[in-house]
Amino acid sequence: MLSLDNVSKSYVGASGPVRALDTVSLELGPGRFVGIQGPSGCGKSTLLLIAGGLMRPDSGEVRIADTDVYALPPDERATFRGETIGFVFQQFHLVPYLSVLDNVLAASLAIRSVDREKVRERAKRLIDRFGLSGRMHHVPGTLSTGERQRTALARALLNEPRFLLADEPTGNLDRENTALVLDALAEFAETGGTVLLVTHDEQAAERAESVLTMQHGHINVAVPG
Template sequence: MKEAILSAKSLCKSYAHNGGQNHILNHIDLEIYKGDFTVIMGASGSGKSTLLYTISGMDRATAGKVFFKDNEITKLKEDKLAKLRQGDFGFVFQQMHLVGNLSLFENIAVTGYLNKNLPSQEVIKRTNTLLEKMGLNDMSKRMPSQVSGGEQQRAAIARAVINKPCLLFADEPTGALNRKNTTEVLNLLTELNKEGQSILMVTHDMRAALRATRLLYLEDGRIIGELNLPTFQLSDEKSREAQVDAWLSSMEW
């Protein structure tokens, strides 16, 4: 039986709009399992990013509860949530948000230094290991403006996993990349997942969706479909694409 590491119970998110309430998330029940590469898809405006931000504690729910390892995080104060995000959660976004006046090495290492449980030498060791893993060894001293978008995103992924998070959240991580860089980033995320990293990703990109071991479809703030898949293998990409395409068609995507 799979182990649920994050769960939402009757999760709702609403915004005031023109004197009324705009309901973005509508009583969502969801479990995210250890070791899964979970991908959430849906049309624009379906609530994908709102769900990711709310379930990760980056945004406050209007109603409902979120549990991380059976501990409710919905009502945690901001300092406790920040500590959770620094250690147990990692984040990758469409925009890389690298610090412009820091080198790639420094951008990655700074998150490790914020983890008070990590000695400085361990931070340096992990940073160098991740630079090699991401294919950025020769660029460690370069500033973000001196490397490509794909290289920036690889550095952002390294920054997100330096503290070995239990769960990596990714919001459209390939949305600003060309085809070549998209493939490189997806390969890295797939490799991390095969090594045991749990991932929850929001995307509208079919190429990204193919990497999922679990696909969820969101419509009008509700999860209306689920597709479970084996771990991605390049040799099975064509048959996998046909299966996912058929499923998305059944969701009227």
């Protein structure tokens, strides 16, 4: 279960505080595949970062798999995130001097016990699944945007997380690669994972089982998928 309880967050902007999230509550159980839509600036990425244990809210509680994430000390929270949550950043955040393979493998550095050989095989399988075999030893700067995006998704899936939070993971992909990525997200949910997908893409929203709409830091309506 992933739950947000009355979560609020303001940023300090040049012209005063910006209320990016306003008392948002949300509960997602295993096997759910939920999309989030809404205009630019409505707080989608903020919601995802907070839900993923990456940014502490000003108030409210975030519980992931029965753990109050922001109550954990920072190093324990990092390990917890590494083992439990896969995150695809809107700007990918790949390491520029590492190859595709090493970027994907970097996810395993955050977890406690790793069978190096097994994790390497899994990384290669994911790279292959997302059509990147021919790019495995390339660094991000030499990849297309869509290839970087798929690398970020492979990295997010490496540790077999229970939760996958993805910020516009199909934003730069053609129809075929979008379908490839959406198939992977749907399969992840079918096997008991929880997917929270921020997207502007209709093709992506259609695959989600339901879509939440955000506006001005609020979740508006839940449209059953």
